[in-house]
Amino acid sequence: MSAVMADRRAPARDDTPALAGIEVLARHPGQDALLTPAALRLLADLHRGFEARRQARLQDRRERQAFFDAGGVPDFREDTAGIRAADWRVAPIPRALLDRRVEITGPVDPKMVINALNSGAQCYMADFEDSTSPTWGNLVEGQQALQGAVADTLTHTTPGRDGAPGKHYTLKPFAEQAVLIVRPRGWHLDEKHVRVDGQPIAASLFDAALFCFHNADVLAAKDRGPYLYLPKLQSMEEAVLWDDVLGHVEQALGLPAGQVKVTVLIETLPAAFEMDEILHALRGRIVGLNCGRWDYMFSYIKTFRAHRDKVLPERGQVTMAQPFLQAYAELLVQTCHRRGAHAMGGMAAQIPVSGTDPASVEANAAALAKVRADKLREVTLGHDGTWVAHPALIPVARAVFDERMPGRHQQNVLREDVSVSRDDLVRPPLGTITRAGFEGNVDVCVRYLAAWLDGNGCVPIHHLMEDAATAEIARAQLWSWLHSDGLHLDDGTEVDFALLERALIGLPARLGDRAALPGGSRINEAIGVLDRLTHADTLEEFLTLPAYARLD
Numbered sequence: 001m002s003a004v005m006a007d008r009r010a011p012a013r014d015d016t017p018a019l020a021g022i023e024v025l026a027r028h029p030g031q032d033a034l035l036t037p038a039a040l041r042l043l044a045d046l047h048r049g050f051e052a053r054r055q056a057r058l059q060d061r062r063e064r065q066a067f068f069d070a071g072g073v074p075d076f077r078e079d080t081a082g083i084r085a086a087d088w089r090v091a092p093i094p095r096a097l098l099d100r101r102v103e104i105t106g107p108v109d110p111k112m113v114i115n116a117l118n119s120g121a122q123c124y125m126a127d128f129e130d131s132t133s134p135t136w137g138n139l140v141e142g143q144q145a146l147q148g149a150v151a152d153t154l155t156h157t158t159p160g161r162d163g164a165p166g167k168h169y170t171l172k173p174f175a176e177q178a179v180l181i182v183r184p185r186g187w188h189l190d191e192k193h194v195r196v197d198g199q200p201i202a203a204s205l206f207d208a209a210l211f212c213f214h215n216a217d218v219l220a221a222k223d224r225g226p227y228l229y230l231p232k233l234q235s236m237e238e239a240v241l242w243d244d245v246l247g248h249v250e251q252a253l254g255l256p257a258g259q260v261k262v263t264v265l266i267e268t269l270p271a272a273f274e275m276d277e278i279l280h281a282l283r284g285r286i287v288g289l290n291c292g293r294w295d296y297m298f299s300y301i302k303t304f305r306a307h308r309d310k311v312l313p314e315r316g317q318v319t320m321a322q323p324f325l326q327a328y329a330e331l332l333v334q335t336c337h338r339r340g341a342h343a344m345g346g347m348a349a350q351i352p353v354s355g356t357d358p359a360s361v362e363a364n365a366a367a368l369a370k371v372r373a374d375k376l377r378e379v380t381l382g383h384d385g386t387w388v389a390h391p392a393l394i395p396v397a398r399a400v401f402d403e404r405m406p407g408r409h410q411q412n413v414l415r416e417d418v419s420v421s422r423d424d425l426v427r428p429p430l431g432t433i434t435r436a437g438f439e440g441n442v443d444v445c446v447r448y449l450a451a452w453l454d455g456n457g458c459v460p461i462h463h464l465m466e467d468a469a470t471a472e473i474a475r476a477q478l479w480s481w482l483h484s485d486g487l488h489l490d491d492g493t494e495v496d497f498a499l500l501e502r503a504l505i506g507l508p509a510r511l512g513d514r515a516a517l518p519g520g521s522r523i524n525e526a527i528g529v530l531d532r533l534t535h536a537d538t539l540e541e542f543l544t545l546p547a548y549a550r551l552d
Contacts, residue, residue, distance in 0.1 A: 004382045005236060013174060016195065017088060019037060019040050019044065020040075020451050021044065021196055021198075021291065022040050022043070022044050022194075022195070022196055023194070023195040024040075024193065024194055025192070025193050025194070025195065025197075026136040026193040026469070027379075027550060028136055028137050028140040028141070029140075030140065031140045032143055032287075033142065033144075033150070034147075034210065034214065035194075035210075036141050037296055038213075038354075039210060039213050039214070041378060042209055042213055042249070042252055042253075043192045043194065043196065043201055043205060043206060043209055043210070044196045045248070046201075046202075046209055046245060046248065046249070047196040047197075047199070047201045047202070047253065047307070048197070048203045048246075049495070050202075050241065050244070050245055050251055051196075051199065051201075051263060052213070053239065053241055053244075054187055054202050054204075055475075057187060057235070057237055057238050057241055058187065058188060060235065060237065060543040061188075061234055062118045064183055064234070064270065065085075065303070066232060067305075068303050068304065069288060069306040070306075070308070071306075071307070071460060073422070073426055073427065074269055074270050074272075074273050074303065074422070074425075075273060075279070075422045076273050076422065076543070077273065077274065080236065080274070080276075082481055083277050083280045084276045084277075086232060087338070087351060088280065088283065089283075090279055090282075090283045090284075090286050090339050090340050090341050091187065091258060091264065091283060091284050091285065092334070092340075093287045093288075093341075093342065094205075094223065094225070094254060094261060094287070095223065095225055095412060096179050096224055096225075096255070096408065096464055097123075097179065097287050097288075097342070098259065098408045099122055099228065099409065100122050100123050100288075100342060100344065100383075100384060100385035100409070100470070101122055101384070101385045101386070101397075101398060101401040101402070101405060101407040102121045102123075102385065102386060102388060102394050102401065103121055103123040103125055103178075103344070103385060103386070103387050103388070103389075104116050104119050104121040104123075104124050104125070104178065104387070104394065105125040105127055105180075105183075105347065105387055105388075106125075106126075106131055106389065106391070106458060107122070107126075107131045107138075107142070107217035107321060107457055107458050108125075108126045108127065108128060108132055108134045108138070108141075108142030108143075108145055108146060109138070109141065109142065109145065110141070110145040110148075110154060110155075110156040110169075111156050111158070111169060113126060113145045113146065113149050113154065114149070114154060114169040114170070114171055114541050115169070115347055116155055116156075116391075117149060117171060117172070117177040117180065117430035118172045118176075118177065118178075119178060119391040119394055120169065120178075120391070121125040121178045121388070121391075121394050121395050122178060122179060122385070123179045123180075123181055123236070123385075124178040124179070124180055124181065125179070125181045125182075125183055125229050125292045125387075126142075126146060126180060126182045126183065128182070128184050128185055128381070129183050129184065129185045129186060129229075129468070130295070130338065130457070130467040130468040130469045131457045131467040131468070132275050132457045132458075133451075133452045133453075133454075133455045133456055133551065134185065134189075134203070134457075134544075134548065134551065135190075135455045135551050135552055136193050136552050137455070138287075138455060138457075139191075139193075139206075139207075139304075139534035140176045143210055143211065143214070144214065146180070146182065146211060147214045147215060149171065149180065150215040150218050150290065151172070151207065152171060152174060152217060153169065154171055155170050155171075155175045156168075156169040157169070157313070158477050163332035165483065168542055171230055174385035174523075174543050179227065180219075180224065180225075180227065181225075181227040181228065181263065182207070182208070182211050182226070182227070182228055183228070183229035183230075183231055183265075184204045184206075184211075184228065184230075184231075184232070185204055185206075185207055185480075186203070186204060186208030186232035187202065187204055187232070187238060187241075188232065188541065188542060188545070188549070189202070189204070189234075189542075189544070189545075190203055190430075191203040191206040191207075193552070194206060200417075202331060202482055204245075204426075208228055209245075209248075211226065212226050212249050212253065212260065213249075213253065216249075216253050216255055216259070216260070217253075220255060221257055223496075224260055225259070225260065226259075226261075227261050227263075228240055228246075228258055228260060228261070228262045228263075229258075229260070229262070229263050229264075229265060229290070230262050230263070230264045230265065231265050231267065231292070231395070232264075232265070232267060232268060232295065232430060233264055233266075233268065233271050233278060234271050234532060234542035235270060235271070235274055235277075235278075235471075236270045236274050236277035236278055236281050237281075238265065239277070239278040239281035239282050240281045242262070242333050243281055243282050243284070243285065246262070246285065248490050257284070257521040258284045259283045259310075261286070261287050262282060262285055262286050262287070262342065263287055263288045263289065263290055263342070263460065264278055264279075264282065264285070264286060264288075264289050264290070264441070265289075265290045265293025265295070266278075266289050266290065266292060266296070266328075267290075267291075267293075267294075267296045267330055268294035268295065268296065268299040268303075269296065269299045269303045269425070269426075270299075270303070271330050272331065272332075272425055273422070273425070275289060275331065275332060275335040275336075275457050276339070278349065278439075278489075279335070279336070279339050279341060283339075286341060287341060287342060288336060288341045288342030288343065288344050288345035288347075288384070289335070289336050289341060289342075289343060289344065290346065290387075291328070291329050291332055291343075291344065291345055291346040291383075292346060292384065292469070293320060293325065293346035294319075294346075294347065294349070294467075294469035294470050294473060295469040295472070295527065296325075296328065297312070297315075297318055297325075297473050298469060298472040298473045299477040300324075301473070301477060301480050301539075302476055302539060302541070304426075304428075305476075305479075305480060305539045308484050308485075309428070309429070310426070310428045311432040311480050311481065311484050311487070312428060312429070312453060312477065312480070313429065313430070313431025313432055313433070313437075314431065314433050314434060314437030314438070314440075314441070314477070315437070315440075315441070315470075315474065315477065316437060316440075316471050317429070317432070318429060318431070320346075320374065320377060321377070322340065322427065322429040322476065323424065324424065324425060324426065324427050324428065324429060325361060325425065326381075327420045327424040327425055328425060329345075329378075329381055330381060330382075330418045330419040330420065331418060331425075332417060333381055333382040333383060333413070333415050333418070334382075334409075334414065334415040334416070334418045334420075334478075336384075337382065337410075337411045337413060338414060338417065339412050340411065341411075342380060342385065342411070343380075343383050343384055343410060344383060344385050344386070344387070345375070345378035345380075345381075345383040345385065345387065345402070346386070346387055347361070347387040347388070347389060347390065348370065348371045348374045348375070348386075348387075348389075348393070348465060349389065349464040349465055349466070349472045350367040350368075350370050350387060350393075350463065350465075351367070351392075351393070351460055351463060351464065351465050352367065352368070352392045352393070353367055353463050363463060368393075368396055370387070370506070371393055371396050371397065372396055372400060374462040375394075375396070375397045375400040375401065376404070379400055379401050379404040379405055379410075380404065381415075382410055382413035382415050383410075383527070384405070384409040384410055384411065384414065385401070385409070386401065389458075389465040390465065392412055395433065398437060409463050418485045424517065428527075429528050431493065432489075432490040433481060433487065433489050434489060434490050434491075435489050435490075435491060435493065436480070436496035438478075438489065438495070439503045439510070440462070440472075440474075440518035441477055441478050442467050442478065442500070442503040442504065442507060442530070443461070443462075443469055443474075443507065443510060444462075444466055444470065444471055444474040445474045445478065445526075445530045446474045446504075446507060446523060446526045446527055446530055447459065447461050447466075447511070447518075447523075447526075447530075448461065448467075448468075448470075448471040449471065449475075449516060449519075449526035449529055449530065449543070450517070450518070450519035450520065450521075450523045450526035450546060451458065451518035451519035452471075452519070452544075452547065453515075453519060453522045453525060453526060453547060453550055454518065454519030454521070454522050455551075456518045456519060458512075459518050460485055463509065468544055469545060472516075472543055475530065475534075475543050476539060478500070478530075478534050479533065479534050479536075480538045481495045481498060482495060482496065482497060482534055483539075487537060497534075497535070500531075500534060504530075507523075511523070525550070529546065529547060529550075533546070
């Protein structure tokens with residue numbers, strides 16, 4: 001029996017000696033029950049065994065970006081042509097994941113966890129990444145909430161108002177709950193609050209390993225995994241690293257090989273050229289790929305940050321009907337179904353509009369129509385399921401998939417008619433930049449970043465659910481437009497830093513009462529961060545990297 005197995009359930013105590021080389025640099029109620037000596041040993045083993053390889057993969061990213069900055073363009077790999085040409089399939093999909101027609105996503109606070117599991121969706125992606133601001137408190141409470149949900153003990157009561165009791169939330173019976181899938185943070189992020197041998201541990205390892213450590217036994221006994229969503233991969237080699245990490249976790253926890261199942265988000269442009277290879281690298285545990293459309297759009301901007309012929313128009317014009325995005329989605333469906341994997345659709349950012357006045361009713365009808373059209377597009381392309389961000393959209397999405405996909409999936413739709421070239425995936429769409437589009441990007445960046453700095457990673461703005469991925473699009477577009485000579489708004493106004501300054505000066509009037517906004521007290525700080533990022537000579541890789549230093 002491994003040392004991890006021997007005392008994995010042993011509670012931490014205040015008099016427990018510090019484990020050699022391991023430091024926890026923050027405190028939050030209940031964390032000792034999560035960060036037991038055995039849990040910390042597992043994290044330390046993973047860091048010592050895989051940190052050098054993680055850094056090598058991050059260096060690969062930097063070298064690949066330098067190639068793109070010098071004029072290079074992503075393409076299908078010559079050295080892996082044999083993988084793409086060969087006939088092979090991924091391991092069989094577990095029964096609990098055969099029908100994934102509607103998945104709800106969101107952060108990991110207790111109220112969200114309960115509501116998502118009770119929502120009626122087939123699956124709930126509990127998100128430590130784009131929709132969770134990684135404050136130490138959020139991370140600890142998120143792990144606690146998931147542990148309580150798996151153990152069927154999670155409850156939550158909201159604070160009461162004016163002497164009235166708060167609302168009490170409990171879980172439905174297990175058979176009625178959505179299947180839990182957890183998304184850890186990406187390879188590029190550190191968890192600064194836990195250090196091993198003086199180095200911060202990878203955020204990916206912290207999130208995934210801690211969840212598996214505390215919940216794998218119970219989930220396996222219920223035939224529920226554990227299941228993970230893996231974000232922001234850029235290459236087959238990064239998938240191999242995940243496979244090896246999860247194999248180590250399985251061995252340390254006494255799980256059968258392949259017990260941890262994963263779905264990979266194809267949300268970077270380089271990964272779109274390695275979908276076969278990623279499936280092959282994870283073929284013993286992967287069950288599908290997902291069209292992570294918003295991060296994919298952001299990745300396109302970042303990949304081509306030095307290519308002035310590939311500047312995207314404003315976000316509202318870059319829909320999934322654009323040829324380069326439709327090619328990406330069709331290639332994903334074709335690739336997955338050839339290999340026996342699910343092809344998951346992406347997120348429609350619309351959320352229901354409340355209110356009974358005519359304008360609100362009309363706006364809500366328009367939002368639902370957009371969601372319905374988006375899901376019809378996905379099921380027609382051959383997707384096996386889709387994402388929503390709000391429980392009220394589940395019936396809308398389900399109705400579309402139920403009508404067009406009566407079976408549990410549609411892997412029989414092989415899309416042999418699809419033929420996607422490199423140029424199809426990289427050709428930019430035509431479009432314009434309006435003043436409303438420019439100022440809208442400024443608003444989203446500032447409002448989202450302020451909320452994120454204040455601990456809120458999922459924010460409704462202008463009837464859209466914004467998270468780090470959509471904020472990244474807005475931020476990257478602003479940088480791209482401001483650093484491209486000769487761009488003008490559709491009214492003829494030059495896109496320059498004077499235009500940005502005017503938008504920032506006019507922002508307080510557009511925002512109204514800051515006290516009513518999430519993170520309203522940090523608006524000025526967010527404006528300063530955006531101003532520095534947009535003026536920088538090089539597009540920052542991720543907004544959350546410099547912003548993370550300001551948390552906690």
